[in-house]
Amino acid sequence: MLGVTDLDVFYGDAQALWDVSMNVDEGEVVAIVGSNGAGKSTFVNAVMGINRARRGSIIFEGVELTNLAGHRTCRQGIAIVPEGRRLFPFLSVQENLDLGAFNREARRHHHESLAWVHELFPRLSERRDQLAGTLSGGEQQMVAIGRALMARPRLLLMDEPSLGLAPVIVDEVFERIERVRAEGVSVVLVEQNVKRALDISARAYVLAEGRIVQQGSAAELAASPEVVAALLGV
Amino acid sequence: MNVLQAGLAGALGGSLFALMALGLSLTWGFLKVINLAHFGLILLGSYLTFELATSTPLGPLNTLLVTIPVLCVLGAAIHLAYERFEVSELSSLLVSYGLLIILVQVVHNIWSADFRRMDASVNPYATRSISLGDLSFPLPTLLAAGFGLVLVVLVGTIINRTYAGRALRAFGQDREIASAFGIDHRLIGVVLAGVAGATAAIAGMLFALRGTITPDAAFEWVGLVFAIVILGGIGNVAGTFYAGLLVGAVSGVVASFWTPSHSPLVVFSMVVLALVFRPEGLFPRRAGRH
Numbered sequence: 066m067l068g069v070t071d072l073d074v075f076y077g078d079a080q081a082l083w084d085v086s087m088n089v090d091e092g093e094v095v096a097i098v099g100s101n102g103a104g105k106s107t108f109v110n111a112v113m114g115i116n117r118a119r120r121g122s123i124i125f126e127g128v129e130l131t132n133l134a135g136h137r138t139c140r141q142g143i144a145i146v147p148e149g150r151r152l153f154p155f156l157s158v159q160e161n162l163d164l165g166a167f168n169r170e171a172r173r174h175h176h177e178s179l180a181w182v183h184e185l186f187p188r189l190s191e192r193r194d195q196l197a198g199t200l201s202g203g204e205q206q207m208v209a210i211g212r213a214l215m216a217r218p219r220l221l222l223m224d225e226p227s228l229g230l231a232p233v234i235v236d237e238v239f240e241r242i243e244r245v246r247a248e249g250v251s252v253v254l255v256e257q258n259v260k261r262a263l264d265i266s267a268r269a270y271v272l273a274e275g276r277i278v279q280q281g282s283a284a285e286l287a288a289s290p291e292v293v294a295a296l297l298g299v
Numbered sequence: 300m301n302v303l304q305a306g307l308a309g310a311l312g313g314s315l316f317a318l319m320a321l322g323l324s325l326t327w328g329f330l331k332v333i334n335l336a337h338f339g340l341i342l343l344g345s346y347l348t349f350e351l352a353t354s355t356p357l358g359p360l361n362t363l364l365v366t367i368p369v370l371c372v373l374g375a376a377i378h379l380a381y382e383r384f385e386v387s388e389l390s391s392l393l394v395s396y397g398l399l400i401i402l403v404q405v406v407h408n409i410w411s412a413d414f415r416r417m418d419a420s421v422n423p424y425a426t427r428s429i430s431l432g433d434l435s436f437p438l439p440t441l442l443a444a445g446f447g448l449v450l451v452v453l454v455g456t457i458i459n460r461t462y463a464g465r466a467l468r469a470f471g472q473d474r475e476i477a478s479a480f481g482i483d484h485r486l487i488g489v490v491l492a493g494v495a496g497a498t499a500a501i502a503g504m505l506f507a508l509r510g511t512i513t514p515d516a517a518f519e520w521v522g523l524v525f526a527i528v529i530l531g532g533i534g535n536v537a538g539t540f541y542a543g544l545l546v547g548a549v550s551g552v553v554a555s556f557w558t559p560s561h562s563p564l565v566v567f568s569m570v571v572l573a574l575v576f577r578p579e580g581l582f583p584r585r586a587g588r589h
């Protein structure tokens with residue numbers, strides 16, 4: 066459903082991604098792993114339209130995303146849980162969720178989406194009127210995931226959802242990712258927590274210094290010593 | 300003149316500057332451009348009001364029918380130019396200062412540097428005042444306060460109570476992510492800059508209503524209006540209005556009990572103290588503001 070071919074992304078004159086090609090199939094969790102600064106966030110942000118591709122193509126369900134204005138990507142059925150959560154801190158939990166459903170298509174299903182998000186994260190209905198910036202880290206991550214689900218994505222991009230969370234909360238987050246996938250949502254999962262990521266993924270790509278250096282089934286990669294080497298940035 | 304009268308008259312006068320500050324504060328707070336050209340738009344609004352009221356039978360208030368659309372479009376066009384050249388917050392100060400100088404020069408070339416004032420026959424407001432008990436207030440000032448109040452309530456309600464306003468606040472807090480969820484930054488920028496242009500038209504009209512106008516008036520507004528934007532909290536609509544009233548009241552009291560030339564000293568001491576102790580402005584945003 067998502068096919069990326071020969072993607073190059075630059076920040077100004079500095080190139081951050083070289084010839085990145087990958088694909089995601091319907092209902093699949095695909096992990097992207099790599100060390101700090103490898104270009105993982107750059108990649109998912111490019112798919113979302115937050116960064117622009119200099120070269121290459123990003124095709125989602127037959128639509129060329131690189132031709133779309135950044136704010137139009139979400140309407141195609143893609144949503145992001147950004148690195149560091151990036152909630153709207155001075156808006157309430159509920160307002161953050163509502164904005165997740167900003168695009169017209171998602172807005173029509175607002176009630177169902179909200180019911181689902183509250184079912185996944187009951188805490189969010191208790192906290193609905195609290196300012197997002199005042200939540201705990203774990204709660205903020207739930208809002209970030211909930212906000213993305215409110216957009217009714219068929220593809221969910223998750224950038225380090227377990228970052229900085231206590232182990233029990235990490236368990237909860239990973240369990241929710243599996244439930245989301247069980248509803249038929251495909252997931253691109255960027256993680257530092259390689260083992261956990263490979264556990265719930267079908268396939269994985271290893272990024273190093275802006276290039277894909279390894280790819281394969283999660284089981285294969287988990288058994289491969291080269292993955293560890295690549296992750297250390299060799 | 301007693302303290303109450305001086306303070307009240309000053310506060311009402313301050314509401315005109317609050318109106319000038321409103322547009323500046325909105326575009327600064329939400330679009331992250333410090334648009335000094337806004338003062339040029341207000342000046343243009345004053346002169347257009349003068350010209351239209353003098354040469355057509357419209358009457359000064361009805362000139363808004365023309366000046367609001369004109370300045371709305373001009374404000375939006377200037378914003379598009381900033382976007383086109385990817386002007387950053389800091390460089391916007393410089394670029395828009397250049398634009399301000401150009402706008403003032405244009406006004407200068409069309410209407411000359413002479414004092415202009417609407418004739419009493421077209422502007423009956425300038426000389427009228429309304430008495431409340433012992434207190435008497437000039438009509439233009441009361442009109443400024445009225446317009447200010449209506450606009451602040453209107454804009455504040457849109458920003459804080461509507462879905463579009465919520466999208467705007469989200470955009471002000473994280474543009475990239477707001478865009479990732481479908482909020483169109485170009486649309487928001489154009490609409491907001493257009494609204495700021497419309498407020499410039501209203502402020503310009505109200506300024507012309509008070510009496511004389513000269514091209515240099517634009518530069519004279521800058522200090523006071525910046526003080527109001529900072530004290531009110533950047534992007535805080537209600538705060539801007541309160542700050543305008545406060546700055547006006549303080550200036551009024553200082554002017555009548557000390558000397559007018561000391562008003563800026565007192566006002567800017569307030570700004571410095573506010574920046575030290577309340578960098579977010581004197582009027583903290585309630586939940587969900589901005």
Ligand SMILES: Nc1ncnc2c1ncn2[C@@H]1O[C@H](COP(=O)(O)OP(=O)(O)OP(=O)(O)O)[C@@H](O)[C@H]1O
Nearest residue numbers: 076079081099100101102103104105106107108148
């Ligand atoms: N906004 C930016 N401007 C300039 N360079 C950037 C920017 N964002 C990232 N980079 C650079 O691009 C490269 C890839 O960064 P990116 O954030 O994509 O890495 P990452 O794999 O997500 O790392 P991490 O695991 O630390 O999140 C790095 O060299 C980084 O310095």
Ligand SMILES: [Mg+2]
Nearest residue numbers: 105106107148
């Ligand atoms: Mg990253």
